[in-house]
Amino acid sequence: MLMNITWTYIWSQIFTVIEYVLLGTTYFAKKRKLVVILDTFSMLAGIVAYILLGADLGLAMSVVILLANFYYLYDEHRRGKNHKLGLRDFVALGVVLAVIAILAVWTYDGPLSLLSVAATVLYEISIWQNSTKVYKFLGIPVALCWMLYNGFIFSVAGILSEGIIFLAATVGYIQAYHAEKLARRRRSRHKKRRQIKV
Numbered sequence: 001m002l003m004n005i006t007w008t009y010i011w012s013q014i015f016t017v018i019e020y021v022l023l024g025t026t027y028f029a030k031k032r033k034l035v036v037i038l039d040t041f042s043m044l045a046g047i048v049a050y051i052l053l054g055a056d057l058g059l060a061m062s063v064v065i066l067l068a069n070f071y072y073l074y075d076e077h078r079r080g081k082n083h084k085l086g087l088r089d090f091v092a093l094g095v096v097l098a099v100i101a102i103l104a105v106w107t108y109d110g111p112l113s114l115l116s117v118a119a120t121v122l123y124e125i126s127i128w129q130n131s132t133k134v135y136k137f138l139g140i141p142v143a144l145c146w147m148l149y150n151g152f153i154f155s156v157a158g159i160l161s162e163g164i165i166f167l168a169a170t171v172g173y174i175q176a177y178h179a180e181k182l183a184r185r186r187r188s189r190h191k192k193r194r195q196i197k198v
Helices: 007-026 032-053 056-079 087-106 111-128 132-152 156-197
Strands: none
Touching (some): 007 032, 007 156, 032 111, 032 132, 056 087, 132 156
16 A cells, blocks of 8 residues: 655654654763753654654653653752652652553554553653663663554654664663773772772
8 A cells, every 4th residue: 555645744754853863862972961851852853743643642652751851850950960769759750650551541543552652661761760871771672662663653764763763772772881891890990909009
């Protein structure tokens, strides 16, 4: 079956590319605040794309991510970037996951539409905690879920872009893993030197 290419579809694909260019840069950011800021602009572009595509569940999940990002930015500004997770953080995550579940039921469009729900749940868990390494690691299954969802809604730019995001998340995670390994080695060497001096 041939797909009808309209101006609405073309604009949806342009906004999809913008969304994924911004999202791809998050996997190379070293600070959580920058990740959240870039992802907020990415979600705004994604919301426009999903409206144009008529993808209700994808739109709903993007709105949840956007609103949660505003909360994370506010919370980080108020409490600092290195605060330890407490009861308030778990309650916030619980509220976000409950909203995702409600919207998933409300906008359900078949089993494949739930791929966007799985991607959103994994994303929220990854951005909720303070480790960019965990964010990058969970970005790999998130990208796979969104890639399959974009296939479900016939977004060619989304499928191709998620393939690139999958690679970006994988490379970003490998870089973070090696950087952490190198930092551990340096700390170990420094500790040994101090022990020798003593």
